[in-house]
Structures are given as C-alpha cells and as structure tokens.
Amino acid sequence: MIMASPGQGLLNADWSQAEVWVMAYETGDETLLQLLLNGVDVHAHVARELCKLGVSSKFPSSAVDEQLTLEEWKGAHDSIRTDGKVFVFGMNYGLTDEGAGQRLGCAAEEVAPLLAHYVQTIFPEMSPYFLRIRDEMLANYAVSNKFGRRRHFPEVPVLAALRYKGDLEGVIRQGYNMPIQGGAHDLHSLAHIATERELSSYVGPNLEMHDSLMSEAPGDRLEEAAVAVRDLWQGIARNTVLPNGEKLGWEIPVDVEIGKSFGSLVKYSE
Numbered sequence: 001m002i003m004a005s006p007g008q009g010l011l012n013a014d015w016s017q018a019e020v021w022v023m024a025y026e027t028g029d030e031t032l033l034q035l036l037l038n039g040v041d042v043h044a045h046v047a048r049e050l051c052k053l054g055v056s057s058k059f060p061s062s063a064v065d066e067q068l069t070l071e072e073w074k075g076a077h078d079s080i081r082t083d084g085k086v087f088v089f090g091m092n093y094g095l096t097d098e099g100a101g102q103r104l105g106c107a108a109e110e111v112a113p114l115l116a117h118y119v120q121t122i123f124p125e126m127s128p129y130f131l132r133i134r135d136e137m138l139a140n141y142a143v144s145n146k147f148g149r150r151r152h153f154p155e156v157p158v159l160a161a162l163r164y165k166g167d168l169e170g171v172i173r174q175g176y177n178m179p180i181q182g183g184a185h186d187l188h189s190l191a192h193i194a195t196e197r198e199l200s201s202y203v204g205p206n207l208e209m210h211d212s213l214m215s216e217a218p219g220d221r222l223e224e225a226a227v228a229v230r231d232l233w234q235g236i237a238r239n240t241v242l243p244n245g246e247k248l249g250w251e252i253p254v255d256v257e258i259g260k261s262f263g264s265l266v267k268y269s270e
Helices: 018-027 030-037 042-051 070-076 078-093 097-104 108-122 127-140 155-162 165-199 219-239
Strands: 008-015 142-144 150-152 204-209 212-218 254-259
Touching: 008 165, 008 219, 018 030, 018 078, 018 127, 018 165, 030 042, 042 070, 042 078, 042 108, 070 078, 078 097, 078 108, 078 165, 097 108, 127 142, 127 155, 127 165, 142 165, 150 165, 155 165, 165 204, 165 212, 165 219, 212 219, 219 254
Parallel strands: none
Antiparallel strands: 008 212, 008 254, 142 150, 204 212
16 A cells, blocks of 8 residues: 655656557657547547458447447447557557457457558558658668667668568567657656656655656645646646757646545546
8 A cells, every 4th residue: 555644645647648649649640649639539449440340250340339429339348449459559569460360369361451441541641650660770770769769779680681581570560669669758757857856845756657657745735736747747748859959749648646545546637
C-alpha cells in the first residue's frame, strides 16, 4: 500500500496513450491524429472498421452494429476492441501477418486482409513513415527521433550481406519503433525533469512507472498541484524546442489522479 505522508496527498500524472499519440505525430497520419484530438477511442474505431470487412471470425461482420454509437459499441464488444489493440500497438513495431496471427490466435492468411486494410484504408498515411525508416536503416544503419536521440544498428550491413532476411527484418522493425517509443520516453523524461525544476517547492516526485509519475504535495494544495503538473507537462509537449530550432508542437493530454493512497486515487477534473 502506497500512502501519502501525514498532511500530504498523492497525485499521479500520466500521459494518455502516449505511444499512440507519438505514433500519430511521427507518422504524420492525419486520420489517426484527428481521431485522438476528437477524443475517439482509437482501439474501438479500428476494431469496428475491421469488422466491416467480414473476413475474420475475430472481427465478425455481425458485430458492426451500425445503430450503436462507438461508445455503446465499445461496451457491447469489449473483447473485439481488445483484439483491435493488436493492430494499433503492433504497428509501432511494423506488425506482420504472422505476428498478428500469433497474438490473435488465428492463421496469418486470415489476418493478412485485416492488416492490409489497416495500413491502406484505415490509416493510409502511415506507410510512407515505414518506408522512410527502412531506407534510413539500410543506408545509414541508424535512426533518430525528433529529440535528436540516435540509435545505431551496426548489425544491419552484416545481416544484409549474409542475406539473413528474417533477422534483418526483425532489426528493421526495431528501427520502426525507435522514434515512437524513444520519443515518448524522451518527452516523459523532460516532463519529469521540469516537474522537479519548476514545482519542487511543493511537489515532490517519488515514484515513476512507465509513462506516469507519482508525487506528493500538501493536502490543502493537492488540486493546485494537479493543475500545475498537468499544465506543465502539456506545455512541455507543446513548446519544447527541438535540435532543429522548431517547437515540438504536440498536443497530448495528461490525466492526473489525486488521493491519500495509491488505491484510492481518483481522476482530477476541474
């Protein structure tokens, strides 16, 4: 049980779907970005669109239910929505037919039209990102994210020369993921640093978990601290100056929970 110190309260700040947002900005897919900006449940949207194909038992056409709003649909078909996550999160790694089939428990042949529909129709602007990263990996054996972090892959020319195609494709998929996962990590690191730098007089970070940060603040200033942390983080995503001199310009929501213990945290809303 994680409890606040006497007279203190806990607040937990968390980037909302950080890697999905970063994927939208990194790939430049306007459809995905607009869904996120409009507060649409991306996983439910994807799953429902796949159901419209009617080619898989995992996404049956009988589950389209056009008469339902997306929110109602999500409640009625939660397991199908969960399967939709395989595609949304898997694209960070250059999801393949075989990989999706293993995760969904079905044949790659059944998944192939679903994955093709995902990249060609649902989010058609993603493909150029993967082509660009592939070209960069094969030409430079390295890839960078927007913050200037660069990861080198010295095994690429060796695997290419030996014609180890499967291993080479696996490394290239790591390259697809690096700007997305690395970008989310760097953004969170900047937010953590800024929290200590800007708010240390009354906000004390004490536990970091993935892309969230738990802090303590005086009980009578807990709501003030929640607003301050949220605005600070969202400002970091919006205003961080990149190595090329441009502002990052990302609009990514931050959720903040407050309470006396980790188990009693509730979402803060003004």
